[in-house]
Amino acid sequence: MPELSVVVHGPNTQDHLTGLLDSLADRPLPDTEVVVAAVGDWARRTAERHAPDVQVLSLPEGTSDAAARAAGAARAGGRWLHFVRAKDGLPPGSTRTVAERVAGLTGTADVLLLDHLRSTWRGSGLPSADGPLLARAGRTGLALDDSAYLLRLTPLLGARVLRAGFWRAHEEQLNGDDEAGTALAALLLADRVAALPHIAYEDRRLRPAGLPPKTPEQHYALVDRYERLLDLARERPAVYTVLYEIMVRDCLRAFTRDGMPEDVAREFFHRASVAALRRRPEGHRRPAGLEGIRRSLLEEGAYTKYRAFQAANRTRRAVRSTVRAGRRQLGTRVRDLQYRRALHRPVDPHLAVFAAYWNRGVSCNPAAIAAKLAELAPHIHPVWVVTDRNAALLPPGTDHIVPGTRRYWEVLATAKYLVNNVNFPNAVVKRPGTVHVQTHHGTPLKRMGVDQLPFPAAAQGLDFEALLERVDKWDYSISSNSHTTRMWERAYPSRYVSLDHGYPRNDVYYTAGAAEIRAVRERLGIAPGRRAVLYAPTHRDYEAGWTPRLDLAALSDRLGEDTVLLVRGHYFYDGAASPLTSLRRSGRVVDVSSYDPVEELCLAADVLVTDYSSIMFDYANLDRPIVIHADDWETYRTTRGVYFDLTAEAPGPVARTQEELTGILTTDAWRDENAAKARAVFRRRFCEYDDGRAAERVVRRVFLGQDEASLPPVLPVGERTPAPTPEEAA
Numbered sequence: 001m002p003e004l005s006v007v008v009h010g011p012n013t014q015d016h017l018t019g020l021l022d023s024l025a026d027r028p029l030p031d032t033e034v035v036v037a038a039v040g041d042w043a044r045r046t047a048e049r050h051a052p053d054v055q056v057l058s059l060p061e062g063t064s065d066a067a068a069r070a071a072g073a074a075r076a077g078g079r080w081l082h083f084v085r086a087k088d089g090l091p092p093g094s095t096r097t098v099a100e101r102v103a104g105l106t107g108t109a110d111v112l113l114l115d116h117l118r119s120t121w122r123g124s125g126l127p128s129a130d131g132p133l134l135a136r137a138g139r140t141g142l143a144l145d146d147s148a149y150l151l152r153l154t155p156l157l158g159a160r161v162l163r164a165g166f167w168r169a170h171e172e173q174l175n176g177d178d179e180a181g182t183a184l185a186a187l188l189l190a191d192r193v194a195a196l197p198h199i200a201y202e203d204r205r206l207r208p209a210g211l212p213p214k215t216p217e218q219h220y221a222l223v224d225r226y227e228r229l230l231d232l233a234r235e236r237p238a239v240y241t242v243l244y245e246i247m248v249r250d251c252l253r254a255f256t257r258d259g260m261p262e263d264v265a266r267e268f269f270h271r272a273s274v275a276a277l278r279r280r281p282e283g284h285r286r287p288a289g290l291e292g293i294r295r296s297l298l299e300e301g302a303y304t305k306y307r308a309f310q311a312a313n314r315t316r317r318a319v320r321s322t323v324r325a326g327r328r329q330l331g332t333r334v335r336d337l338q339y340r341r342a343l344h345r346p347v348d349p350h351l352a353v354f355a356a357y358w359n360r361g362v363s364c365n366p367a368a369i370a371a372k373l374a375e376l377a378p379h380i381h382p383v384w385v386v387t388d389r390n391a392a393l394l395p396p397g398t399d400h401i402v403p404g405t406r407r408y409w410e411v412l413a414t415a416k417y418l419v420n421n422v423n424f425p426n427a428v429v430k431r432p433g434t435v436h437v438q439t440h441h442g443t444p445l446k447r448m449g450v451d452q453l454p455f456p457a458a459a460q461g462l463d464f465e466a467l468l469e470r471v472d473k474w475d476y477s478i479s480s481n482s483h484t485t486r487m488w489e490r491a492y493p494s495r496y497v498s499l500d501h502g503y504p505r506n507d508v509y510y511t512a513g514a515a516e517i518r519a520v521r522e523r524l525g526i527a528p529g530r531r532a533v534l535y536a537p538t539h540r541d542y543e544a545g546w547t548p549r550l551d552l553a554a555l556s557d558r559l560g561e562d563t564v565l566l567v568r569g570h571y572f573y574d575g576a577a578s579p580l581t582s583l584r585r586s587g588r589v590v591d592v593s594s595y596d597p598v599e600e601l602c603l604a605a606d607v608l609v610t611d612y613s614s615i616m617f618d619y620a621n622l623d624r625p626i627v628i629h630a631d632d633w634e635t636y637r638t639t640r641g642v643y644f645d646l647t648a649e650a651p652g653p654v655a656r657t658q659e660e661l662t663g664i665l666t667t668d669a670w671r672d673e674n675a676a677k678a679r680a681v682f683r684r685r686f687c688e689y690d691d692g693r694a695a696e697r698v699v700r701r702v703f704l705g706q707d708e709a710s711l712p713p714v715l716p717v718g719e720r721t722p723a724p725t726p727e728e729a730a
Helices: 013-026 041-048 065-075 094-103 131-137 148-152 164-169 179-189 216-232 237-257 262-278 289-300 303-343 364-376 406-414 464-471 482-491 504-511 514-524 552-559 581-586 598-604 615-622 633-640 658-665 673-686 694-703
Strands: 004-010 032-039 055-059 080-085 111-119 160-163 193-204 348-355 381-385 415-420 435-438 476-478 497-499 531-536 563-567 589-591 607-610 626-629
Touching: 004 013, 004 065, 004 094, 013 032, 013 041, 032 041, 032 065, 041 055, 055 065, 065 080, 065 164, 080 094, 080 164, 094 111, 094 193, 111 131, 131 148, 131 193, 148 179, 148 237, 160 164, 160 179, 179 216, 179 237, 216 237, 216 262, 237 262, 237 289, 262 289, 262 303, 289 303, 303 406, 348 364, 348 406, 364 381, 364 415, 364 504, 364 694, 406 415, 435 694, 476 694, 482 497, 482 673, 497 694, 504 598, 504 615, 504 694, 514 598, 531 552, 531 598, 552 563, 552 589, 552 658, 598 615, 607 615, 607 658, 615 626, 615 673, 626 658
Parallel strands: 004 032, 004 080, 032 055, 111 193, 348 381, 348 415, 415 435, 435 476, 476 497, 531 563, 531 607, 563 589, 607 626
Antiparallel strands: 080 160, 111 160
């Protein structure tokens, strides 16, 4: 019996079935079968081209989704069923991840919940909002009565994997043409559910103009859906209340957004009103504010009043928008006037502006340059750009300016040197005689700049014309290796000069001594002799928030008392409910997400575990073990774009699952001879210019005007001595 049956069903809408089956054929998996319930001749012919890797079940044109789903399920032999509509997609590698997860589930779980991507005709790879809810659920089996918030997940059947026995026991209630209702019913009927907080499905939204218009009965079916579901939840107060809230929300949204004809809208409002009033939980209180007014009008059935309320709200929003726009325009005019006046002042050759990470404070390459500047060119005065919120965190005595203030624009207008690891605002003018230095803040594995254009998830919201206008202001671009130099020149095409001097922030990896390493570990609470594993995953453009990709509690247990996990991520689960609370208290898991500078964390760590973060390139300077956890490499590579295959050119062992990662860290594989060889190759390629004197070279070249020939030469990788390891420092 296969572990997992992927049941693809439906017509070959807009030829999406071809790409879906191609993606499955590229990576045939053991213990996984693919059954295609092909509706119509085009779908049948498309599926038959992939036989015998897929089982093809031919169905006549016009077969409903429910009937196709049922036929595919009847043919399937797996313990778990993943229903995939032929119009949708499966991100690369996701089926393997799902199969591995269901293989480890006990018999108590009936439904596995997945995260997903959204795609439209405009672009693909857009994140869902489900990531934080799935992260909160964790990886243990849950009863819905204790986790009713899971009903707020997108009601998408493809983001549910159902135990085959559960499906057959409830097929009549689960298999309707209302897919969203089926997805919710699966949660209500399950004894327990499990979560996989990874991207494992792609929901393709077809262009509405290409679909048949909804009939009145299809609009009214939304109310009927929730009437049926609330019947299932009648004896479960917590579940019933959440489901009621979802019903009211969805009905009001449909009424407002679905563009129903007037007579249909009036009847829909009436039916929704009756349901909202009849189904309201005892003692239920409406929310305050405008939402409370909306719900009150709905329960009253006050259609005319509601329409008047909508019109009044539109007028109010328009007035507010006009007022805000007027204030912005006035503020912009004042700013422009102040800035234009300042631009007529002479450029100050002894003034330098520094900024890092969108004005968060003193850090990264700009901080290392500023520190060396104080040593070699004290006549140049540094001023840091920092947000008002972060100003209190600056080192004592740091001269700073807050964006938008009068002095901010005056300093930007008159400073000779502008140094940033991102970009200054579009409004900043490049004056003759000024020097703009782009330090960057990492080595590019993922696509950057104009190379992001083919990847909608990464390019979402980017104005590439404005980006290139900012790039055209650069005089210098700093690089740590020749790969980076080539990629920056490709991603940011302009006339700047590449400074192949190394990243100044990495100097500390050669200048730090044993006492500094001991001090950092003491600050972090790491006792002498304990192994410190730094886990630093990167951001994913296709996730709405940071989703933990490891069960850190289980990993900590397997690694034992002698290992401390330093975890640098966006957040853990959801506050006090985190299963890591007790582990944090024990000192075995330390949340270092807010700890700065990150270089100190690297100095404190015996080994780095990361996925695709550029921290690996910096950490490699220490010549300490690095382990790659690449569980979603295919999805990341496809949606974000990369410059090289990390899994083939990794700095150490590569794990594709948590079990593999645990095996590496609980044996000598993390630091054996093979790991050392891979790291040596990686260091030669990516630590090419980092030798401990990068900041000095930058200051001498940019601020003191020395020519390249007079700068300290870059020491070959084999002749460098990195900072001592924690073991050596102890």
